[in-house]
Amino acid sequence: MGRLEGQVALVTGGGDGIGRAVVERYVREGAKVVVLERDKELAKAIEDAYPEPVAAVVGDVRDPATHVTATRCALDMFGRLDVYVGNVGVYDYGAKLDDLELAQLPGNFHELFTTNVLGYLLGVRAASSALRHRRGSIILTSSSSGTYAGGGGALYVASKHAVVGLVRQLAYEFAPDVRVNGIAPGATRTGLTGVTGLGGDRHLREETGMLDSIAKTIPLGFVSEPEHHTGLYVALACAADTGFVTGAVFPSDGGLEVRGRRAARSTGEATP
Numbered sequence: 534m535g536r537l538e539g540q541v542a543l544v545t546g547g548g549d550g551i552g553r554a555v556v557e558r559y560v561r562e563g564a565k566v567v568v569l570e571r572d573k574e575l576a577k578a579i580e581d582a583y584p585e586p587v588a589a590v591v592g593d594v595r596d597p598a599t600h601v602t603a604t605r606c607a608l609d610m611f612g613r614l615d616v617y618v619g620n621v622g623v624y625d626y627g628a629k630l631d632d633l634e635l636a637q638l639p640g641n642f643h644e645l646f647t648t649n650v651l652g653y654l655l656g657v658r659a660a661s662s663a664l665r666h667r668r669g670s671i672i673l674t675s676s677s678s679g680t681y682a683g684g685g686g687a688l689y690v691a692s693k694h695a696v697v698g699l700v701r702q703l704a705y706e707f708a709p710d711v712r713v714n715g716i717a718p719g720a721t722r723t724g725l726t727g728v729t730g731l732g733g734d735r736h737l738r739e740e741t742g743m744l745d746s747i748a749k750t751i752p753l754g755f756v757s758e759p760e761h762h763t764g765l766y767v768a769l770a771c772a773a774d775t776g777f778v779t780g781a782v783f784p785s786d787g788g789l790e791v792r793g794r795r796a797a798r799s800t801g802e803a804t805p
């Protein structure tokens with residue numbers, strides 16, 4: 534028996550990166566999963582890979598109607614909704630405020646915040662009564678940028694701090710029916726892309742120089758793969774394991790809290 538046997542989950546951005554790894558792990562744990570994904574080919578690929586337990590809805594998280602369709606898909610195809618994973622996010626590739634064109638800033642802000650923050654609000658709102666009915670679990674992907682400065686620019690870091698605020702407020706509003714928690718990954722080798730004009734044509738996994746230099750700042754010494762985070766998504770979905778946990782955000786970031794000089798692996802001594 535998998536830990537999510539008989540459960541039904543909805544994962545946004547489940548076509549690639551962390552979302553896809555969560556979908557694959559949920560399926561292995563026995564869940565049925567609805568994937569909400571903007572990219573038609575990625576949506577088809579995940580559905581083709583798991584034709585029985587996965588149903589994909591193509592749509593954009595900035596569109597309220599898309600979320601209604603995705604929740605309805607879970608209820609119509611699989612009969613219920615137990616777990617909601619809000620996961621779609623876009624990056625700003627570390628753009629500093631002074632480097633942003635004043636006239637472009639409202640557009641940059643709008644695209645990033647409607648995707649990273651409004652997208653979660655819309656998804657939770659559309660799914661809330663189905664989740665309350667099942668006394669389910671909501672999991673939102675934040676970031677190490679929800680705690681620390683310097684892992685992105687002002688737009689991205691502020692949006693991920695906002696996700697931490699959503700976790701707290703929604704945990705308050707949804708108790709005692711639905712648990713609401715967050716996961717805060719650190720740097721992960723994915724296709725993470727930026728908003729238009731701020732890395733909109735870049736994909737993090739192709740930025741090898743950037744990833745190599747990030748790895749040097751991480752106490753564990755490497756950039757994570759999407760699979761490194763999936764155990765937390767399973768645990769927070771599973772009431773038997775985390776039934777007394779709500780309003781919490783769990784880091785999965787290689788130990789940034791003990792950032793500073795990382796110990797040399799062989800000697801355990803501080804590196805220069």
Ligand SMILES: NC(=O)c1ccc[n+]([C@@H]2O[C@H](COP(=O)([O-])OP(=O)(O)OC[C@H]3O[C@@H](n4cnc5c(N)ncnc54)[C@H](O)[C@@H]3O)[C@@H](O)[C@H]2O)c1
Pocket residue numbers: 545546547548549550551552569570571572575592593594595620621622623648674675676677717718719720721722723724725726737
């Ligand atoms: N990669 C990292 O280093 C990292 C670190 C911390 C947090 N995160 C967060 O993890 C989450 C997932 O990011 P990822 O790195 O897996 O990125 P990714 O780009 O690999 O995956 C995101 C998926 O969402 C889809 N998507 C993008 N915009 C969409 C939209 N408007 N509507 C519907 N689908 C859309 C993409 O097509 C893609 O399949 C994001 O919230 C991101 O901020 C990523």
